[in-house]
Amino acid sequence: MSERTLAACRVNADRLWQRLMALARCGATAGGGVDRQALSAEEIESWHLMIGWARAAGLEPATDAAGNLFIALPGFDREAPPVLAGSHLDSQPGGGRFDGVYGVLAALEVLTVLAERGVRPPADMVCVAWMNEEGSRFAPGMMGSEAFAGVRTLEAVRAARDADGVSVAEALDALHAAFPSLRRRPLGFPLKAYLEAHIEQGPVLEAGGRVIGVVTGIQGKKTFDVVIDGERGHAGTLAMAGRRDALAAFARVAAACYSKIGGHDDAVKFTIGRLQVEPNAPSVVPERVTLRIDLRHPDNDVLGLLGQQLDALCGMHAEPCKATSTRLVDAPSNAFDPALQAAIAAAAEQLGEPHMPILSAAGHDARHMAALCPSAMIFIPCRGGVSHAEHEWAEPAHVAAGADVLLRVLLPYADGGEGA
Amino acid sequence: MSERTLAACRVNADRLWQRLMALARCGATAGGGVDRQALSAEEIESWHLMIGWARAAGLEPATDAAGNLFIALPGFDREAPPVLAGSHLDSQPGGGRFDGVYGVLAALEVLTVLAERGVRPPADMVCVAWMNEEGSRFAPGMMGSEAFAGVRTLEAVRAARDADGVSVAEALDALHAAFPSLRRRPLGFPLKAYLEAHIEQGPVLEAGGRVIGVVTGIQGKKTFDVVIDGERGHAGTLAMAGRRDALAAFARVAAACYSKIGGHDDAVKFTIGRLQVEPNAPSVVPERVTLRIDLRHPDNDVLGLLGQQLDALCGMHAEPCKATSTRLVDAPSNAFDPALQAAIAAAAEQLGEPHMPILSAAGHDARHMAALCPSAMIFIPCRGGVSHAEHEWAEPAHVAAGADVLLRVLLPYADGGEGA
Structure with missing residues (x-):
């Protein structure tokens, strides 16, 4: 035929x-x-x-x-x-x-x-x-x-x-x-x-x-797993000044990333799609938060730069907790x-x-x-x-x-x- | 005896x-x-x-x-x-x-x-x-x-x-x-x-x-369940400006609460112990976040005031998402x-x-x-x-x-x- x-x-x-x-x-x-x-x-x-x-x-x-x-x-x-x-x-x-x-x-x-x-x-x-x-x-x-x-x-x-x-x-x-x-x-x-x-x-x-x-x-894409390690404690007794609250650290890290990276330009896409809190109990100061970050940009140079900025923001805002970032996907x-x-x-x-x-x-x-x-x-x-x-x-x-x-x-x- | x-x-x-x-x-x-x-x-x-x-x-x-x-x-x-x-x-x-x-x-x-x-x-x-x-x-x-x-x-x-x-x-x-x-x-x-x-x-x-x-x-204690409702979407395609990202809203709400309420005075205790994200999938903009807030203070007047401030901060910082707060415990x-x-x-x-x-x-x-x-x-x-x-x-x-x-x-x- x-x-x-x-x-x-x-x-x-x-x-x-x-x-x-x-x-x-x-x-x-x-x-x-x-x-x-x-x-x-x-x-x-x-x-x-x-x-x-x-x-x-x-x-x-x-x-x-x-x-x-x-x-x-x-x-x-x-x-x-x-x-x-x-x-x-x-x-x-x-x-x-x-x-x-x-x-x-x-x-x-x-x-x-x-x-x-x-x-x-x-x-x-x-x-x-x-x-x-x-x-x-x-x-x-x-x-x-x-x-x-x-x-x-x-x-x-x-x-x-x-x-x-x-x-x-x-x-x-x-x-x-x-x-x-x-x-x-x-x-x-x-x-x-x-x-x-x-x-x-x-x-x-x-x-x-x-x-x-x-x-x-x-468009290029990078994904990261970030683990924020703090220390658990009793919600009613542990003084705020003595806390290493992993979820409070997450809120600071995330607010900074949404603003600085998510607001970088019109082409950027910044998403935290998955989050896990431990022990995730009502009266316990969280000791660990694990999050998945999805970052995309059509320009490979910008994408690389934003990836570096992400690491810096995690490190800076997680204090006094500790943030550890692992890159899962790095696709230009x-x-x-x-x-x-x-x-x-x-x-x-x-x-x-x-x-x-x-x-x-x-x-x-x-x-x-x-x-x-x-x-x-x-x-x-x-x-x-x-x-x-x-x-x-x-x-x-x-x-x-x-x-x-x-x-x-x-x-x-x-x-x-x-x-x- | x-x-x-x-x-x-x-x-x-x-x-x-x-x-x-x-x-x-x-x-x-x-x-x-x-x-x-x-x-x-x-x-x-x-x-x-x-x-x-x-x-x-x-x-x-x-x-x-x-x-x-x-x-x-x-x-x-x-x-x-x-x-x-x-x-x-x-x-x-x-x-x-x-x-x-x-x-x-x-x-x-x-x-x-x-x-x-x-x-x-x-x-x-x-x-x-x-x-x-x-x-x-x-x-x-x-x-x-x-x-x-x-x-x-x-x-x-x-x-x-x-x-x-x-x-x-x-x-x-x-x-x-x-x-x-x-x-x-x-x-x-x-x-x-x-x-x-x-x-x-x-x-x-x-x-x-x-x-x-x-x-x-x-000391007095109030607990709240807060539900933040946004809209789900694709992490790679939905423009940042068009998003109603419930987790981004949570980050803003939480950062404000940790700072304004958690930092009110030395006697306050402010904890978000439990958090649930939906659908909690890596490439999906979150549509809903549910959190449990635990707020304590020995002074009943201050506790009442902080509870009101909490509602205001949720409403203000959740935009363009919608925050709904339900009080579970109200113990003076x-x-x-x-x-x-x-x-x-x-x-x-x-x-x-x-x-x-x-x-x-x-x-x-x-x-x-x-x-x-x-x-x-x-x-x-x-x-x-x-x-x-x-x-x-x-x-x-x-x-x-x-x-x-x-x-x-x-x-x-x-x-x-x-x-x-």
Whole structure:
């Protein structure tokens, strides 16, 4: 089948939407959102759906040692580097129905359309769902793509534990045990290109009236765990002057950071998302506070500077307690492949969808693929820019448009061309 | 047996110490402390020890509808109002071996010594262990003494739930089921007097080189639950200017309160002991923070003023989030019975123990008994003033001295006198 014949084809928008809603039932929350943690029973349930749909379409599911899910449209040369497209199936606790899962289902939809038309590409075309992008159950996030890209060893990934003490190793073994017949791909097999569709998770496309975002790159991100150590005591008897109250130290450190770092410029993002207080009892002066800091900026120099300032503010304002900071993630800003960006813009143009270049404020697995092969991302709007929330929402027409752009960008790989 | 004969008798210091160490095994922590929450399996275990010792000494255990434990040395007139002495058996998580349990065991030791000498007092003399003084499992604390004193209804007490959703009603029923043969006393039976021995939980006695503190009263205390409501969002995409970050609001509120209220004067105590962040996920802007504030001051006017200032600071600094404050405890400072204070000082004098008047910075069940009958407290030092901590410690000689003072103050009730 020639590229010319395929040029007119579209994804099945109804099927894609129905599958989004079906996956939203895996870990559905009372508030209409999704809580589908990495390697959880809910994620395993979502794998059963994915694999069922894949097999029904004649696609080949597989996994790897890092718990990534691959679904291949087999090519003539099974050894040739495939083009890969996808995202992740795990969610934040109280997350929405689109973050991650949209990119996986858009890729599955493209492969399903090609399979229905009897396409046999020169090399495999593969849909991927990366393990633990969110990092909310096991820290840090993007474990599957990092293990695939060799950024983090499989050993380090397997050693991480969740709040209940369950290791990734144990959870991975349970996942693999649930799918005993699944073929294993090696970690880090060569790739021809990588595409990821995703909701924007910000308000830019909606505000600009655009349906397609041609992602130019991902802003840099650093995350830190900070431990503030003080001394516990009785809330009614210990004089204020004699206290080393870890929560009072946190309040000073945090107020300074929100003001000095969070107020540095319009492009900075500073968040303390997670906080743990010990012993966390009503009449006890807290002895330890542990916090997770998420710091982002599109300019790598500014990001580096703010990271240093953060350390200084922690040290200065924690007195008489002691602050110890550990850097978990240190990802500089990156730029996506210009040719693939051009192909996305051209596809949107041909489909009559308004488009614009956009910097991704959120991190994505595509960051790690960009180091391995030409990579790019396609954004669609989400209502009010809201994400990581139960009422996260994307319009069905935008969902279909993003998948149609993905299909169009992937078509050259289906017909022996060299892609964009 | 005459008061003259008893005047020379002393508590069995070894037995008292051994029992303190035996009770410390109910809920022992790895760090050498105690985690014995109200109505827990660990507290039930401690009741088994208490009741075993009581029965071996010919004393009569009983309970009431609020889960208080009573151990009586029977008097000639079983209907006459008894003198009551005791404290509580529950601990903070990561608490110590003396807070509460010392006062219960000192009272049991006094009754045991009297029973061994064949004393039959004119009215019952009763040791008490109040239910849930600490308030760390079920909030607020002092539930047993409040229900007894009629400050809180039994219905309200039974409705409280712990972090796992277990109600006091369920836990109380389990406690009573564990001791099916235990006699039930009515709530709020008339009392002749109340005495409570306790570690100081502060550094004053140690610093002053005194062994006995004659407690003049308890400083006033207010506790509040404050809920700060904001809006969740994606840590990488939501612009700082558009955020309603509940944790950022908390940092501003807390920094202002620690400085303005915590720094008001040397007598104030301001503590945020417990904090909960929602959703508490690394890449999510927090939407809600719930905190428990503990505010104490010996001057009721100042305490009232600081409470109002607290509400104002929450409202002002939480913007653009919304702070809602609920008062849980509102206990003014109180003064103990002058005649009982004099009796405690006289007993210490006769025993050659250095003593001093002292204000209790911590709250105690004696606060509620003082409204019912002449009441007082006896303090002994604790090392470094440390309490609510695993390394809380009291010297064996001080433990014995406090119990000997208690014995001496209770002697008049053993022999037909009218007490102090």
